[in-house]
Amino acid sequence: MATATLYLPAGKVTVDAAFREEVARLSGQPLELCFQCQKCASGCYPTREGDYTPNEIMRLIQYGAREAVLKSRTIWLCTSCETCGLRCPNGIRMAEVMDILKQMAVARGIVPDGEISPLFHNLFLNEIRSTGRVQETMLMLKYRLKTGGLLADAKLGWQLFRRGKLPLVPRLRKDPAVRRIFELAGGRG
């Protein structure tokens, strides 16, 4: 397994060739075709709020910079809008790659400080696991409680509630089919 050290503007980065192979295999995308045309970056607004643009993430993957990529804020900002994949002249579905990177980051416990997306996703999936559906009221309440801010968005919450858009009736049904899907899918989480 070849390793090396790169000195990038972002700082010192440890290179691991196996990372590139792993991402290519899991995502099924032709990463080697990227020639940095940056069409993905031009169409991507969400990741502008992060640390790397999609093409920079791609370059870092090609370099095998596992830590830099999996610790980036960018991967958690990707909303999977698929604009990148639509426009890539080489047909690279960057959103698929971003999904794989999220999964790899969670599997290794490498998440940037203060990144709460994994928590949100877990709350979301737990709602499905327990009742088969996501009751938005319960999701919002649990999210607020876990992030210590019941008052955040309180005015908004009240406006939604007043209009009947946050029903409070709990859905208690357990669905064995749902449990089964979670169990069977569990290994790859």
Add this chain to the structure above:
Amino acid sequence: MKYSYYPGCSLEATGVEYNLSTRAVAGALGMELVELSGWICCGSSSAHAINRDLALGLAAHNIALAQEQGGRDLVVPCSACYTRLSRADYQMRHDPGERVRAERLAGFSYTGQVRIYSFLEIVKDRVGYAEVTRAVRRPLAGLKVACYYGCLLVRPPEVRPFDRAEDPASLDELAAALGAEPVPWCYKTTCCGAGLSLTRPEVVGKLVARILSAAREAGAGALVTACPLCQNNLEMRRPADEDIPVFYFTELMGLALGLGEVSGWLKKHLVDPFPLLHRLSLAG
């Protein structure tokens, strides 16, 4: 014409107007929507971000239910649910390995008889806009509307190509069929920030501000969407001084068709659309 119906989680809460208006408009156009019994969450953004098997299994289970419950085509109003279910169907239909995986996860045998449609697609291709125009009682004259498709209705293009992925036209043509004036603009399919609404509201705020200001610049008095997450983001995370209304296309249809329950739906919006409608003499 009878269809199976998959509302999805948002349509029972923050997107309730979309649920009500879709059902009402379907009824007015002679369609019967039969809600799937025991439907489960499609997985939305969280499932595919965290676990691909989960994403495939949850979506496939709903297709299994549709197969068991009459085998009719499945109508899905929410764009996120639509993309998750269409993709699962596409994978099962075209990739034998994926089909075997899905069948194992959801415990069923895929027949391919159920096709997944967004309600917009049904209105466009099954009902036809000429028929919609014939049913219009009150043309939405004077309503300049920016049609906002969002991401997942038209992407990825190979999964369900009922409209162009860049510069789509189906909502614009529908708006015109209702007597409104769709404005040309450049942010038709620019992401609203989707599921980042709770975790990164400031990011969504920037995305939304850009979209709304582009709509204004194009001369629009309102936006029209086909997704509950888009509609909610555009209202909930708008800049403090912005009050442009955001409609669901089914609400505009209800208004133009003269359905009685329209004001009940519109009263649920966070941004009051009535001042605009009064100005255009389209309310009441």
